[in-house]
Amino acid sequence: MSHPLRLGIAGLGTVGVGVIKIVRQQAALLTARTGREVTISAISARSRGKDRGVNLSGYDWEDDPVALAQRGDVDVYVELMGGSDGPAKASIEAALKAGKDVVTANKALLAHHGQELAELAEAQGRVIRYEAAVAGGIPIIKALTEGLAANEITRVMGVMNGTCNYILTRMEATGQGYNALFEEANKLGYLEADPNLDVGGIDAGHKLSILSTLAFGTKIDFDGVELEGIQRISLEDIRQAADMGYRIKLLGVAQMTGRGLEQRMSPCLVPADSPLGQLEGGTNMVVVEGDSVGQVVLRGAGAGEGPTASAVMGDVCDIARGIRYPVFGQTADSLKPAPRAQSTLPAPYYLRMGLRDKPGALAKVASILGEAGVSINRMRQYGHVDDSAPVLIVTHKTTRADIDAALSAMETTDVVTGAPVALRIESV
Amino acid sequence: MSHPLRLGIAGLGTVGVGVIKIVRQQAALLTARTGREVTISAISARSRGKDRGVNLSGYDWEDDPVALAQRGDVDVYVELMGGSDGPAKASIEAALKAGKDVVTANKALLAHHGQELAELAEAQGRVIRYEAAVAGGIPIIKALTEGLAANEITRVMGVMNGTCNYILTRMEATGQGYNALFEEANKLGYLEADPNLDVGGIDAGHKLSILSTLAFGTKIDFDGVELEGIQRISLEDIRQAADMGYRIKLLGVAQMTGRGLEQRMSPCLVPADSPLGQLEGGTNMVVVEGDSVGQVVLRGAGAGEGPTASAVMGDVCDIARGIRYPVFGQTADSLKPAPRAQSTLPAPYYLRMGLRDKPGALAKVASILGEAGVSINRMRQYGHVDDSAPVLIVTHKTTRADIDAALSAMETTDVVTGAPVALRIESV
Known part of the structure; x- marks a missing residue:
């Protein structure tokens, strides 16, 4: 020995x-x-x-x-x-x-x-x-770097922040709002010292940028991750999503496109009966798609003493066994700069906004969307709250850029109250 | 280089x-x-x-x-x-x-x-x-041997034969019987040259015996796997299981118990909305439970050119990188003989049998179960087919040994027609 x-x-x-x-x-x-x-x-x-x-x-x-x-x-x-x-x-x-x-x-x-x-x-x-x-006890770094090393990876995605997933799933389960669940998570010690690392999506974004590097052989580019936290998700969004057969998850997606590397970490709607949609509480899930292997899914505890220590000690065992290779699977000098491609892949979007109770408000919003090239699939206006009427819109496939253009245009009008919520509907 | x-x-x-x-x-x-x-x-x-x-x-x-x-x-x-x-x-x-x-x-x-x-x-x-x-493109050998190496593994289970899963999920989807789907799988080239390797559970049993060795540090013991194929699963079983919220899967379970190593590969009822229950067609899933990591689940394509070649080439990449360790993770001479413990862990069972249309038949069956110590949770008798009436029974938790004793006793009576079907209901 x-x-x-x-x-x-x-x-x-x-x-x-x-x-x-x-x-x-x-x-x-x-x-x-x-x-x-x-x-x-x-x-x-x-x-x-x-x-x-x-x-x-x-x-x-x-x-x-x-x-x-x-x-x-x-x-x-x-x-x-x-x-x-x-x-x-x-x-x-x-x-x-x-x-x-x-x-x-x-x-x-x-x-x-x-x-x-x-x-x-x-x-x-x-x-x-x-x-x-990344992803606590799930051996995803090893799977990506070693087990799937013969694959050209096409997409990596996942739910990788247990605290956000805890808050979102508890909102649906208990009917309590974001602020109450944030406090609950805080009391349970689930939040980082700077809670924005969790609820702002930063922690999960860090993880995604590591997976991108392993998957695509690109230099790590955390600043290239489009980041959006869960702070603005309301109970109303959770309920409306559920009503349409979706759940809201803080989902990370890294994908190599014709225009470059797309990395985003944002709350998305995913089908409620999909494996990602069914994730409860602190459980994490990572989905890897490779040209040969197809889709591989890994699920497990994303945090906690045992799972995280298991991952640390897995690495220690590798070193004890003499398993050695470059830090990101290939030599650092062979990693290429990642050309950033933000929001190029179209998807349907979920929009929620408040409309002022005045004639022509809804028509104004519809016309702004049309001018931005965003086509409406479903639209629903319901009960007034004070002088504002919530409106929900599900769009046909469109780009984030077109959505953002429409939202900017809405801000310049006097018919929309507060900042609209726009969530991507991800096919998983 | x-x-x-x-x-x-x-x-x-x-x-x-x-x-x-x-x-x-x-x-x-x-x-x-x-x-x-x-x-x-x-x-x-x-x-x-x-x-x-x-x-x-x-x-x-x-x-x-x-x-x-x-x-x-x-x-x-x-x-x-x-x-x-x-x-x-x-x-x-x-x-x-x-x-x-x-x-x-x-x-x-x-x-x-x-x-x-x-x-x-x-x-x-x-x-x-x-x-x-094992399990085609899923890097389960690597996860178990390396990533989770610091865990004492408590249980490994999974669906690891895509052909059986294809037949079982197609039976439910199409309403066709086992024989028709067996022929369809054969025409599609899904069956081994000796189809019994697939439908008899042997191929999946081989895989389970390999996982057991890695998980528990025991000498490989394929003969110790309790094997049962899917040949006797009828459309009726599929439908009744679905009616109760279950799906039937050829499920492998390896577990270290106080009495020794339990390895079984058999058709089981699992909750339809569980990750295992939702597996469709040729997809495989392996669940690993470790003392530190808790439960880790891996899912992916279990066969096919790309996924299997991905796994082969993952091994080739490891060798190219100089990753080397003993064949079963620890030296062959340190593997211990596995004491066989069959059927020690109790579970509820699903029973289906035909009863002769004569007075007291049902009472006879109930009394035989009672004498064997098997307690009935639910029982249902329905429409006669010729002179035989199908009876479905869901038991409370019991051991396979007690079920087998009851089935043997039934065979000596003249009230049961044909061989009864007994399927374990697995909590997953």
Whole structure:
């Protein structure tokens, strides 16, 4: 048997504690499967004294994650602190420069600095693995990078933020509005310290940009993700969508089109009886389409101690087994810049707006849509609320650009109250 | 860049041709992702002259797969002939002894000879990879062996024979009986040369035995799989199941219980609105449950040229990248014999039988069930057919052993006509 693989773990939140539990409780299994003992040399976190429900006395303590990353008795630096910059980035760079492999769950860091970190890792002959960064326990990074490596990937899509999915599914189940469910999610500890990372779609956008790079061999381009959060989804939208046989999901889609790479993360309507439509609560689902394999769907828990620690330790097992390849599956210098193609693929849209109670208001809206080239499939106006009447419109297939043009034109009139909601209806 | 990885391909059916197409059409992508050129040195099949719709003139021809496997210009021997013995086994052994790695789609061979082949491969320092052997294009072998390697797996289950699923879903959709759909599947070329491999559950049983070994670290034990085919499923069963909100699926379940390893492949009732219940046609689904990750579900095409070739080439890419580990994830000598535990886990059962039209027949059946300790949840007797009246019974949770005892007792009476059908109702 080879010598043990020694970990240094920075960040002792839920995931870090989960990793420690697996290393302890599954020691025999890890050794049987990887041929090596997996041990922990040292740990680091912000607060040393905090009770984390697990005995840490056997591990050396480092206050500074950079010092942890550079220790001579650490083979793999496991970064679980999070943050798109700061100590996470500094310590990973230090680890790579000191000749350590890296395992991280940090999607924000990869989305913003993935290219330079990959270049550094490859120059140092080290690996960075990040299965836990996308879709929790689902081994989607591995499936895309390895299992489906012989495929030209045509589309990747998925529901990858459990908190948003929790809020949206609970709105439908309980009949409570967005704000009440946001508070509930907050109380349950489901929200990031900056909740906009979740409900603004940023966290899910980070994940999508990582999947795009793996799927299409393009340089990571988080800024190229069209981002829209769920903050403006009302109970009325949830109900109307349900009434038409749809559910609203924060859906990410990355697709290589003739004009370039389209990446978007936005609330969409999907058929209620489709696998994506049926996803409840914190469950994630990723759909991959390849030229040979057709469609492959993976589903599982998107967060939580066990699932995320499972993904981290899957990466550790790979390193223990000697599985090594470039950070994004192919060398960082072979990744091509992604030409951005936003909103080129047409789809039907769901529109909701309030109309002022005055003659000709509906005709005005219909005519603006017509002028923008947006054709109406279904339209429904119903009960007044104060002096505003809600109107729902389902369009025929159109582009986001045409929808946006129409919405802009509506803003210049005095017939529409408030900002209209426009949601893509995705065929999945 | 390293030297090319050179393949020798034996078997030029659908999958072999699919592999050749990928090697040609995706050459640039394979090189970008693996860092090596992937080439084909030589091929072998039964009939040299046959038109396979792909130009084979650039490859050397070998009549004998063993000779192909031993060629000096072959690094990886790709066995796609099939068969649990004979040329497939002989050529793989020859390849390993000649220092070649092996990629195969041959579940029958692994189910029957996996242990000895793994021992040979490991003694020779070679790998055998077989992603295509289970669930076509779904990267389930990789997910189980690598991605979920840090989990103690508690249960693996799935629908893994597309032909059976095709017949069963078409029975419900068309209202045609088993025999008509069997003929249709035959005409479409969906059936193995020996159709019993499909409809008898043997092919799916082979796959399940491979997953069990990976999940539980046990020696492969195909003979330990309780096998039951779909031949006795009638349209009536399909309809009655649908009426109660279920679908009938040929479902494989492998589970480690207190008494040992339970492996069964049999037609079961599953909720119609569950992911397994919604599977249509040739689609496969595998569900893995692990102590940390919870439940992970993978779905995709279970057969066909593209999906199966995608899996074969995924293995080839791994070898090109230098990914190597023991055949069943841990060394062959560390796999433990699997203690067989059949039918220990209770479940509700669906029973259908014909009763002779005589007084007291129903009471007799009810009393036999009661004596066997089987408690009745629902019972329904309906329209006579000739002198036999069909009776449907849904039991409360019971064991297969108690059901079998009751069925045996019924056979000794003169009130039951024909052999009763007993199907487990699986909670999924």
